[in-house]
Every structure is written in C-alpha cells, then in structure tokens.
Amino acid sequence: MNIAEIQAYGYFAITVFMTVALYAYIYHLYKNRKDADGHDYEEYSNLVLNDDIGDTMVKPISDKKEK
Amino acid sequence: MFHWLEKNPFLFSVGVFVVIAFAGLIEIIPNFAEASRPVIGTKPYSTLEIAGRQVYIKNSCNACHSQLIRPFKAETDRYGHYSLSGEYAYDRPFLWGSKRTGPDLMRVGNYRTTEWHENHMKSPQSIVPTSIMPAYPWMFTNKADIDTAFAEQLTVSQFFGVPYNKPVPMKDGTTKVVKMGKSIAEARALALEEAKKVAADMKDQDVKDAVAKGEIPEIVALIAYLNSLK
C-alpha cells in the first residue's frame, strides 16, 4: 500500500467519522437541550449578559463563597 | 457524551487542533512525498540570476506580476506554453503572485531583450506610454548582493540537493553545467563574468563603467534573471 492509498482511506474514514460526530452532536443538542450538568444550553447566553465580577454565575467552578 | 469536550479546556483544544490539522495532513504531507521533479530543460539559477531574483523579491515585483500561465487559449496565446509543475523545481520561494496588475513574466525571457528591459526599467512610459508601472532608477546605482546570492546557492545545494557543478539534461539531448564557486572570491568572479555579457548589450554608460570596475548594479542581475525566465 503506497502513501496515496493510505491517504485516500484515511481521508475517507476520518471524514465519515467527523460527519457522523457532527450530526450526533446536532442530534444531542436539539434532543436533550441540556448538557450533562442539567443546564439548558441557552442559559449560557447569560455569561455575557451578566458578566460583572459580582454577578451570579451560570456555573461556578467551586462552591466557595465569594467574599 | 460531548460533555467532556465542552467543559474541559485542554481536551477542547486538542479536539479543535485535530479538526483543523486534518486538512493539512491529508492535503499537504502526501504531496511532499512525491515532491516535484524538474522537467527536462529546467536548470538551477546561476549566482547572478539568484542575485537578480533577490532584487525581484526585494522590490516585490510579484505584487503586480504573476509567474503562472494557466491552460487557457487566451493565456497561451499571450504568454506561451502553460506552466508545468516541474518547471518550478528550483523556485524557493515560488513567485506565482496573486494579482496581474502587469502581465505575466513566466516566459518573459523568450520575447524581451536586455535592451528592452533596460529602457523599460528606467522609464516604462518610454516604451508603453500609458503604463502605470513606476520607474526603478535606483536599480541602476544600488549594487547587487552577490555574497548573499552565493550563500543561497550553497544553502540549496547543501540542504536540498540542487545540482550545481553537475550536468543537467537539456531539451535538445545535451547537458549543461551550472557553476557554483568554491569560495566567495570565485563566486564573485563567476557572477562578474556573466554580468559583463549582460552589460555588453546595455547602453547606460554608468552601468557599463561600474561593471568594468568589477561592480554589479542591481539592474544587471535583474536582467540576467528575467532573461533566464523561459
């Protein structure tokens, strides 16, 4: 098998894989609407709308109280 | 299922990189395995021609002039045979350009002479009255950098195996040897020898005097390069 053949098979396999992954992702987004933490994806818009340093967080990285 | 990708900055970055690197891997790397071989008749550039090529690059001639003839009747009528991959085997960097504000120069050596270039570079409008090309008077006084041209020859022969001082096949079945100096002094002498031939066809007295004194103005090197484009 020369490099051109490896290239051709590699191209085909990865393209198929990526297409399947992308469509699976689309399906996942619109079917579940929420990520695994239970947040609706659309809530993430609030990351911009409430972005002052004292604003409520969408999902804090820890439960430590802000002082 | 996709959560790890959305939340972990590191895995996310790896994911992005894989997706964007994929095209390059497929498109570029295999083509390099079969790097373009020179076609018969394509020979490496001489020291003076490389110096001229550097003048061409220094002044970004490629901003307005392409060196790529596409396989259309209109283009082959105007500029000659369409370009072949192997003809560019010694072009580092390639000078295809992306805009034809002026005409293509891929085979300009076939239909323009030293004298034509001399007049044209001094005053394009003296030859083409409505030309929008600027004049390049400084090329008649600036000296070509032969040492750097020699360094470039050495680099391509040492790192990329460009065949200097070796017979290269020509279209008519004969072979040609493009010489490269063994030392800086020899390289300068070779370039000067070639420059004298170009200067013999020129009219500018200052350029002729400079070459007689052993100096090589940029214009002489540039014309040597342009004449080599065939």
Next chain:
Amino acid sequence: MENRPLEYDYTVAKMFMVTTIVLGIVGMSIGVFIAFELAFPGLNTILGSGLAEYTNFSRLRPLHTDAVAFGFTVSGIFATWFYVGQRVLKVSMAESKFLMFIGKLQFWLYIIGVAAAVVSLFMGYTSSKEYAEFEWPVDIAIVVVWVLWGVSIFGLIGIRREKSLYISIWYYIATFLGVAMLYLFNNMEVPTMLATSAAGESGIGSWFHSVSMYAGTNDALVQWWYGHNAVAFVFTVPIIAMIYYFLPKESGQAIYSYKLSLLSFWGLMFVYLWAGGHHLLFSTVPDWMQTMGSIFSVVLILPSWGSAINMLLTMKGEWQQVAASPLIKFMVLASTFYMFSTLEGPIQAIKSVNAIAHFTDWIVGHVHDGTLGWVGFMIIAALYHMAPRVFKREIYSKKLMATQFWVQTLGIVLYFTSMWIAGITQGMMWRAHDEFGNLAYSFIDTVDVLHPYYALRGTGGLFYLIGFFMFAYNIYKTMSARPVEEHELQNASPMGA
C-alpha cells in the same frame, strides 16, 4: 486598599486599543496612498526620485497588508481578548501578578516586533510570501509574542470562576491554535548564513536572508493553505468571537440560538482548512486538490451563514435599536458584510468563475468587503463598546459616530462596486478573441480601461480612512468626556450628543 471591591483590570486592553487605532491609521493610510498610485502613477515619486525606492507601490504593498492584518486586526484581537476574556470567565487580571506581567511583556515585545517588521519591509527584506513576508528574525519575535498570548489565554482560563467556557472563548482558543499551526509551517525556512562554502567560509552575505523549505508547487500549496486560513483565523474566527460577545452585550439580547453557535463553530473549524486550494485553481497543483478547494469553499457557506444569521436573529424584535444606536448599526452591518463576502468567496471559488476572476481586481474587492465591512466595522464597534467601560466615560459624540458610520459605509460601497467592475472587465478583456482567433486586446488596453475604477476605489478608501480618523478623534475625546456612573454601563453604551 484590601477592602476595595475586586474590579476587572483593563491595563493591557487599553494598551492594545491604542495600537489598534495607531496601526489602523498607518495601514489604511498606506492603503489609500498605494490605491491612488495605481490611478495616478506620478505619486510613486511624490517625495522625489531619490526616495522613490521607499514610496514605490511594490515596496509599500506588503507594508499595507501586514500593517492592517498583523497591526490593526491582531491588536484588535488582543485588545478585545484582554477585555472579553476577563469578563466571561469572571476573573480579574488584577488577581494574578504573573498574568499581568505576561500581558505587559506581550505588549512590549509586540511593539518591538512591529517596529522591526516595518523597518525591514521598508528596507526590502521580504520572503515574498503574502502575509508572511517577514524574514526569520521577525518570525521568531512573532512566535514569542504568540506563545505569550497563549500563556495569557490558558492562564486566565486556569484561574477562572465561571466553569463553562463561553462561545467567544472557544473562538479565541481556535484563533490561537490555528494561527500557531499555520504560521509555523508556512515560515519553515533555512537562514542562508548557515551554509559553508567549499573553501570553508561560513556566515556569508546578509544574515537577514533565508530560503524556503519548500520549492515551487509545494511552496505554493503550503503558502495558500496558510494564506487562505490566515484569513480564516485572523479575519474570521476572532471577529466572530467579538461579535458573539459585543452584540448581545450592547443590545441586551440573548443570542438567538446558543446551540446554533456551537454547531457553526465545529462546522467552520472542519471545513475552512480545506478551502485553501481555491487560490490555486488551474495552477500546477494536483487536480483533486483544486476540486476539493472548490467544493469545500461552497460548503463553507453553511457554517459561515450559521453564525451570521444567528447574529442577525439576535436582533429579532429589537430592530428599533439599529435605528437608534450607531454602535448597533456597525455590528449589524458587519454581520451583513460577513454574509455578503462569505457568499461572494464561494462564487469566486467555482472553477468557471475563477477562470475570469483570478489575478484581477475582483479578488482585491472581495478581500476588502470582508476586511473593511466585517473586520473593520466589528473592531471599531468593539472599541466603541469598550471605551466607556475602560475609561469610565461616556462616548464623546454619538453624532460623530453616526457620521462616521455613513461615511465609511459609502467608502466600502464605492470600493467594492468599482473593483467588481474593474475585475470582471479586465478578466473578460484578457480572454477576448477577435473573429480570426487572435487576442482582441493588448495587455495595456486592459490596464487603460481600469483608470476610472482605480480612481473611484482610491476615493472609496479615502472615505473609509476619513471615517477612521473620526473614530480615532472620538475615542481620544472620550478619554476626557463626561464621567458616567458604573451602573449605567450594563448594556447600551452611554453616548454624548
């Protein structure tokens, strides 16, 4: 001191805002000048024939492209990153002395790099590869600046409070990775001083010279893989990062569909990199690559329009804001121009269209729809939104901003219409044959006909530049305008008369 509430620290953002404006003026002024040189060649010797070497079109052209791409645009990307990054991660630069130091170091190295780039291009030190003209010492400086930016991005992400990464952060990360990969591979070069002659001499000639690692067709392939995707990762990806932050924030509207933004992201990442081949149609690169470039360019409409439509729909039901606020106008027009140029590009990538369009001014026109309309307007809007917040002042003049918008819009329209006509006219004339099968026009005929369009293009560019000066003045005056209360800054930016 300890009791002061924590605030975002915009020191580095402010520094890059200044370079965005200064380098924008430099790059665009050179652009207008060289545009008029094509219309009126006498300008090539405007400072006398002694200095003509430095005022000549060919010497200035790389300076124009690099000043607007790596000066204006990249500064704008850095400025907005050091603003947006802190806010959506809810962490202040003031919290990390290390990141503050890295940010400032990045800025000063960037300034040194810009100075070296400008001087070396004026001197004629160029590798001749478009948008990668810099010689190897400058390349190394650029890589260092880029790595420092990477440290900033991942450092800030490392100390973030907000766990989720907002979509803009995704785009900034992609910008960082994409440019790093492209730049490194395209600038692989061997400095010629490394070679040794048979006589044992080394370090011969200029040390500011190098040879590309790739030859001929391969070099072209790598260059346009880079050239096209530099457009992707400098003129598209980070600009989308900006609009996903600034448009929702300024209008107070949630993004129309956050899910769509995630999808478009992955679509764009995958498809964009393939499209570089469309710069090489009918050249000597393998046919399948040309075809691939063509097809993927057309597919690229989908993710591009995904983002653009998402932006326009964000304004759904809020169109009165477009009428009321010149700042929103800038962003809405930017998305519109994004849609326009991502439709125009694929059309030009179709082989039969490309046969006419390639090598002509239509391509130049296409680039400028994108850069003037989309990139320029978005960066201007971003800086206008940031100014009241980083300086705690209201924008000096709303009226001036509105005037600027219309002057620049007129400039863009003049620019792209003249270049369309010029490009298609010249492309058709090049290929025209008379009844005997001879070429109908000599090359100079096809140049003469362009004169009015070149003059018109220069005028369009001049309008845009004048607008940019209004912008610079407005920002400058904002620094001394009426102070505003913190709480007014939530959404719509405060503006003076």
